[in-house]
């Protein structure tokens with residue numbers, strides 16, 4: 001008698017599970033159908049791309065893949081789909097563009113200035129710094145910060161660039177004759193230079209805060225990379241429960257700890273030195289205003305093929321007046337009228353330290369590796385340096401850097417083949433119709449500009465994968481589409497530090513090359529690349545150095 005109710009009970013459970021399952025399936029089907037019927041999704045689906053799976057889209061493509069595999073997959077797909085491709089990260093539409101005319105539509109626009117949603121992963125680190133801020137806040141800060149990169153300010157950094165470059169030459173001595181990874185040396189040098197030029201502080205030989213900072217920056221980039229590509233980590237609630245979140249907190253403690261300490265010291269110095277509110281002399285405005293006297297008499301230092309809002313203000317040259325670190329300028333600006341809070345200053349300093357560090361470390365490492373692979377090009381660079389410096393071991397000056405035309409072409413060609421920022425992403429603020437193909441991109445989608453692929457287009461560069469600095473001879477650049485070379489991005493939101501970067505690269509590389517001959521055992525075809533936030537070689541930036549005969553005195 002007791003068996004029947006039990007059977008009835010089981011049947012009851014079974015059918016309610018079935019009902020729940022069916023209701024869930026029906027719910028999912030309706031949700032999926034409803035999603036697919038949206039205009040945003042319909043427009044996205046018209047664009048070619050890999051097959052997608054309901055709800056996760058193409059997110060599964062990233063599962064279990066390492067950095068190299070993600071890069072290889074992206075390049076394969078870009079080859080398969082050409083100018084325009086789409087992917088779905090869950091229900092987020094991501095469009096990849098590689099045609100210069102389409103790139104121009106985005107980068108040259110005042111409408112699509114906002115960074116894509118993925119940049120929010122930088123927020124705990126960079127706050128509302130220039131890289132990720134938007135709207136009026138970004139506009140106001142861009143206006144405040146751009147003058148700090150004026151050529152007259154940059155010129156005052158030359159001796160800092162040179163002395164730190166000479167330190168690298170000394171530090172490389174134990175590596176003579178061995179194969180080693182040059183990136184660590186470049187990274188340390190760029191952090192040291194930034195500590196001096198951005199924060200106005202120096203790392204003492206005993207403390208390793210610069211190194212600790214650089215390591216923390218590298219690990220933070222790794223966390224942001226994971227958050228970009230892994231669906232679950234993109235979800236804040238899930239991420240906050242993981243050990244990565246704890247790691248992020250610890251790393252931010254190191255990064256923000258250093259910036260906060262330095263800002264505090266700077267403010268105290270400012271208060272002590274300028275009691276009574278007297279502004280230091282000459283002020284930034286006065287340094288820049290010096291130009292007016294010299295208009296048309298000095299040689300412009302604008303790099304061919306690059307143009308942005310910085311060019312209008314710095315085509316002239318005055319003598320060194322006063323060395324102002326970026327942070328000094330911010331503190332001064334805050335004291336002399338502009339309303340800048342400590343938090344805003346901290347965000348901008350962190351942004352400059354991040355943007356200015358890894359990019360130039362990767363750029364300079366790639367240049368050295370390529371010169372190791374191309375001895376004929378290296379010989380030409382050396383011949384140019386000989387014509388400027390002869391056998392002298394005198395320090396490099398600003399005027400010398402203006403003579404380094406071939407080295408400049410080598411740097412630009414390296415940035416073409418191995419752009420340190422391999423992708424740029426924007427949020428589309430309104431629909432746009434592409435130029436290269438007949439597609440309408442819907443408002444709200446993420447647009448990813450594949451700099452790496454833009455720079456290797458066969459219809460723009462003859463032999464696009466071959467390292468050839470002559471690609472940047474004036475006669476070869478003048479008819480090229482302006483948006484086919486965008487290592488520093490372009491348009492209103494381009495890199496504010498590009499002149500600083502080019503100057504630093506010239507001083508750093510020329511000093512190393514005056515002292516060492518570079519060789520490489522690995523040819524370019526065997527480079528293993530990873531393109532997350534910054535493009536790097538995962539097999540290490542391996543080179544060998546041998547002293548140039550005449551240079552022994554420099555050590």
Ligand code: HEM
Pocket residue numbers: 130131132142351352355356357359360363419420421424425486487488489492493494495496497498500501
């Ligand atoms: C070879 C070196 C460098 C490269 C290739 C590079 C490249 C770039 C690119 C592509 C962007 C646009 C990023 C985006 O839209 O997502 C950018 C922005 C930026 N860069 Fe650089 N950069 C370099 C060096 C520097 C240096 C040395 C500094 C500062 C000292 C700097 C400061 C900035 C800042 C503040 C922004 C944000 C600008 C804005 O949104 O208004 N960069 N950089």
